[in-house]
Amino acid sequence: MVIDVKGAHRLIPIAEQDWPLQACRLEEGGEIYVFTVGTFGIASAAYWWSRAGSAVSRLVQYIISNRAATHLLLTADDYLMITTGAGFRPATFTLLLVAALIHLPLSWPKIRGGPGGVGVGGILFNWRAEGGVHCASSVSYTHLRAHQTDS
Numbered sequence: 001m002v003i004d005v006k007g008a009h010r011l012i013p014i015a016e017q018d019w020p021l022q023a024c025r026l027e028e029g030g031e032i033y034v035f036t037v038g039t040f041g042i043a044s045a046a047y048w049w050s051r052a053g054s055a056v057s058r059l060v061q062y063i064i065s066n067r068a069a070t071h072l073l074l075t076a077d078d079y080l081m082i083t084t085g086a087g088f089r090p091a092t093f094t095l096l097l098v099a100a101l102i103h104l105p106l107s108w109p110k111i112r113g114g115p116g117g118v119g120v121g122g123i124l125f126n127w128r129a130e131g132g133v134h135c136a137s138s139v140s141y142t143h144l145r146a147h148q149t150d151s
Helices: 016-022 043-064 085-101 141-150
Strands: 002-004 023-025 032-034 070-075 078-083 116-120 123-128 132-138
Touching: 002 085, 016 023, 016 032, 043 070, 043 085, 070 085, 078 085
Parallel strands: none
Antiparallel strands: 002 078, 023 032, 070 078, 116 123, 123 132
16 A cells, blocks of 8 residues: 655754755845745755654554554655555554544545555555565556556
């Protein structure tokens, strides 16, 4: 299952003393725009989001513990959850419950998954319900979409 966090990099507030480092002007003498939260493309935003996003991932893993064979990976602003057998429902519920409790904004139209293959970040993961990940290969998004509609 792939879960997309909406505006993940913009969730991290920037210390007021660092706001001038993230200011820009569109034209000479024009208004100055200041980013007060992380902005995609700025290295520090990716760094701090990866730390915050990983904390959420670890919290979910601690809650699930040994009750479900689950891998929860964070790629940019997507969580990829790979789980097997009966652990799928409790792991999914736990992740969505934690997201709701901490007010993590999810992009509901982008949430996808279930038995079969799911792609995230240009990588296609295939797994069987009983077996876990058995293949990961780099593919283009066009190929990924074609593969998902064919299966």
